[in-house]
Amino acid sequence: MKNIPFVDLKAGYYPLKDEILEAISDVLESMQLYIGPNVTALEDEFAAYIGTKYAVGVGSGTEALLIALAACGIKKGDEVITTPHTFFATAEAIYHAGATPVFVDIDPDTYNINPRLIKEKITNNTRAIIPVHMYGQTADMMPIVEIAKAHNLHIVEDACQAHGAQYDGKNCGQFGAAGCFSFYYTKNLGAYGEGGIITTNDVFLADTARKLRNHGHSSKFEHSLMGHNSRLDELQAAILRIRLRHLDEYNNLRRKIAKMYDEMLSGLPLRLPAEKLGNKHVYHLYVIRCKERDELIKHLTQCGISSGIHYKNPVHLQEACKPYGYKAGDLPVTEAICGEILSLPMYPELAKSDIAYVCECIREFYKM
Numbered sequence: 001m002k003n004i005p006f007v008d009l010k011a012g013y014y015p016l017k018d019e020i021l022e023a024i025s026d027v028l029e030s031m032q033l034y035i036g037p038n039v040t041a042l043e044d045e046f047a048a049y050i051g052t053k054y055a056v057g058v059g060s061g062t063e064a065l066l067i068a069l070a071a072c073g074i075k076k077g078d079e080v081i082t083t084p085h086t087f088f089a090t091a092e093a094i095y096h097a098g099a100t101p102v103f104v105d106i107d108p109d110t111y112n113i114n115p116r117l118i119k120e121k122i123t124n125n126t127r128a129i130i131p132v133h134m135y136g137q138t139a140d141m142m143p144i145v146e147i148a149k150a151h152n153l154h155i156v157e158d159a160c161q162a163h164g165a166q167y168d169g170k171n172c173g174q175f176g177a178a179g180c181f182s183f184y185y186t187k188n189l190g191a192y193g194e195g196g197i198i199t200t201n202d203v204f205l206a207d208t209a210r211k212l213r214n215h216g217h218s219s220k221f222e223h224s225l226m227g228h229n230s231r232l233d234e235l236q237a238a239i240l241r242i243r244l245r246h247l248d249e250y251n252n253l254r255r256k257i258a259k260m261y262d263e264m265l266s267g268l269p270l271r272l273p274a275e276k277l278g279n280k281h282v283y284h285l286y287v288i289r290c291k292e293r294d295e296l297i298k299h300l301t302q303c304g305i306s307s308g309i310h311y312k313n314p315v316h317l318q319e320a321c322k323p324y325g326y327k328a329g330d331l332p333v334t335e336a337i338c339g340e341i342l343s344l345p346m347y348p349e350l351a352k353s354d355i356a357y358v359c360e361c362i363r364e365f366y367k368m
């Protein structure tokens, strides 16, 4: 029996090992661990990659969202519209900015926020929209940008799962006031620890975010804002600079793997991921949908295959969100898919023979 992990971080590390160890050693020899040449260079290189003027390295994707919201002026009493089908951090960032999350149901094909349902949730208190580019595919940005313009709302993109994903030929992270990325180690661009980055074309937002990530520091001994301790460190930045050079190559491998899954799983009573016309999906996750999800997981486990669920419970029904007053049935598309989604093994180095094995095991499940 094979043993197929859900992600294989070592397979990504070994080909770059010498380069990464040298970069780590250079940082340690310099003992410049505080925001320094690697953080600054990564910010320039990442901004150039995404296509924005500025990027600001921070401590995590969650803090990228929180700092971006604060830099947009989001505060107590404000409402921020987002999707309930996301990692919990999106809602947490809204809460910690002092605002209230307002959840809008998702599109049944892409599992991203449904733009047609946004308008009815806008009130006098709405200040921002956070579209989340789930699994590596961008939300439908054109209608979202139009709604935001018409209602004078900020857009803060949650691109934590979507480094290099494109909408209409443009990288996500440049469609709104700010784009927020996570460098959590399993992401398409992962550090070997925690990290995140904010992209923006707005010089004021970039400057404010730089202050907020570093205790509101405006100059030595002076603090003009109440900020956070959320600096990206030099070691992570040095590693990320190397991995960023390979991001497109990794994303293309992920796309090839997705295509193989698509072909090998076709004809089964499963819903495969739908790449929308004009989108470049970067398959942070390859998520199928099936009624017998929990039995299929058991079968895959027996076959030595690890899988995942992203995510099992919708955010609006989490206990922590009780104060917002949502109940089961309020956001039916999200609630329906949470019981049916299943993430298959996905990482750039996943071998064709392993993909074939995963698909064979799934076929076998449907014959049983």
Ligand SMILES: Cc1ncc(COP(=O)(O)O)c(C=O)c1O
Pocket: 060, 061, 062, 063, 086, 087, 089, 090, 132, 158, 160, 161, 181, 182, 183, 184, 195, 196
């Ligand atoms: C959609 C989404 N938003 C936010 C985050 C938070 O990022 P981090 O773990 O770097 O804080 C994640 C990370 O899992 C995520 O997937």
